[in-house]
Amino acid sequence: MAKIKESLMRAVFFAAALASVLAVALICLFLFAQGLPSMARIGLIDFLTGQRWAPRASEPSFGILPMILGSVYVTAGAIAIGVPIGVLTAVFMARMCPKWLYKVLKPAISLMAGIPSVIYGFFGMMVLVPAIFDLFGKRFDIMSGDTMLAASILLGIMILPTVISIAETNIRAVPQEVYEGAIALGASHERAVFKVVLPAARSGVMAAVVLGVGRAIGETMAVRMVAGNQAVLRMPNEYLKGVRTLTTNIIMEMGYVEHGSLHFGALIATGVVLFVFVLMINMLFSALNQGRKERGPKRSRPVKGGATG
């Protein structure tokens, strides 16, 4: 009797484990089955390196290079803004923060992670965009505040909770002896933290950055509301002009597209490209994890999370 129960429960757990794997497999299957044929019809090279996106013109053209670069720029900007702030906050919270302040900071950051992205988008639209327009509008003759810069700042804020919580966990995971050793050798508290503890948590901090990238590249709603969404090829120095990212390209046009048309296929194929990006980020993330496990046997706590996209 017990044996039957045992094997029954085993099957239940196995099915539960299988469900998530199945979901991922089905998503892959759907994406590639729908996206790859359209990619082939457009031509892989034309699709990935084409500079003109005009799906409904009389001579349609499906080039997503502007969107690929748009995603890259906006993500890079978000990292440039969000990572320094996030890592410093994490160091502060893990090693320098008074207890009472920690009790305020921690829930505030959790709350930040829980704010829906459309709220961030609304904040960006009503505050960031007009502010950027007022600051730079006249000086640089820009058209509006809907710019790469606005999207980068907004995403920089949005990745903060991810970066902070993972970096903090990893800084805390550095054994106390490492810190005490530095102090014993005569280092000040700050010196011990920045020169010894933080470097010891390096790969965990890197993992936090990678997850931040994953969050930034997959963000859709907030970016859509502040980025301007022009499908135009930009150079990195044109950060005061609008961009369209891979995600916004899909969501902007999905509403009206005729199902089964090449335009529809091209949007799914855009999703494939995005999926490959996120896949690469996740692989990088596990590589970082792997590397740390091999190097540091003394660390026991694993890095939490995984890139969402």
Added chain:
Amino acid sequence: MKKLLLILSLSLTLALSLVACGGDDAPDNTTSGASPSGTTADASPDGTTAGNATDATESATETTDDAATDPADGSPISDFDTDRVIAVNTREEGSGTRDAFISITGVGDDMYAEAVVDESTSGILTKVQSNDYAIGYVSIGSLNDSVKALTIDGVVPSHENVFNGTYGIQRPLLVCVNAEKAQVELVSDFIAFMLSAEGQEIVSTSWTKVDEDAPEYETKSLSGSLKVGGSTSVEPLMQRLRQAYLVHNPNVTIEISGGGSGTGINEATSGVIDIGMSSRALRDNEKEALTPTDIALDGVAVIVNPNNPIEGLTIAQVKLIFTGEITKWSGLE
């Protein structure tokens, strides 16, 4: 107790930051230029976003009034710097409003690549309202006081002018049925209801009537079910028409689906749905299989920020702006 205090202080900080942001917003809108005192009231965006389908004629005349009184106050239309870049706002590829706009104005495939793209009417309204130098276009039914609708070739965008055809940028909203479905009593009765006085009254809430003296609808108390699908621009109108129709014919069920004008026309042709909705006129080859009936007209208004002194444009100028040939407001003179 401690926890409670903590939560309180946290929410206080949040509330404060919200207030701070709100406060930031108002000056932001007026600081461009020499910060006049007179225009503040006009520019203030507070409470104007709701966009209740106000009568377009009303809002159009109202905005003109505002502009006319401004110079009398001695205030500061001159603050508008015509050397600034025109902030062009457009809808996304595939939007019915965009399709109508680009085909009537002749912009076609040459939409200015630098134009900011937004995927909703409310998005366009917000962008135009928050940027003094912006221009955009929305359906006349969605106009509100936060933006100024321009006259086109001297004609005010109003339901009257759309109805009598003097306002040029307009499109029909229509339903179409194939020959077989046209014989079905329920189908023809529903279409008759759309064209009746009551149906046209519903149309006039946000759109323009096609018939001013429509006949009264008399219910035949039919039963059965209908499938209606197609244009997402017509869908909200169809939802309201259905609601009213079901009051007269409680035994009827009507399913409404979106998918766009193209889908609606295809599926109505093949008979998958009973009635197709389209926000563009049928092409000649489509007319072979389908009978179209215009149920409403929809004008597309060109809008600018209320601080913009400009009152009207010609269609040619609209085209030059939206193709990017004119990039500064001073280029219009």
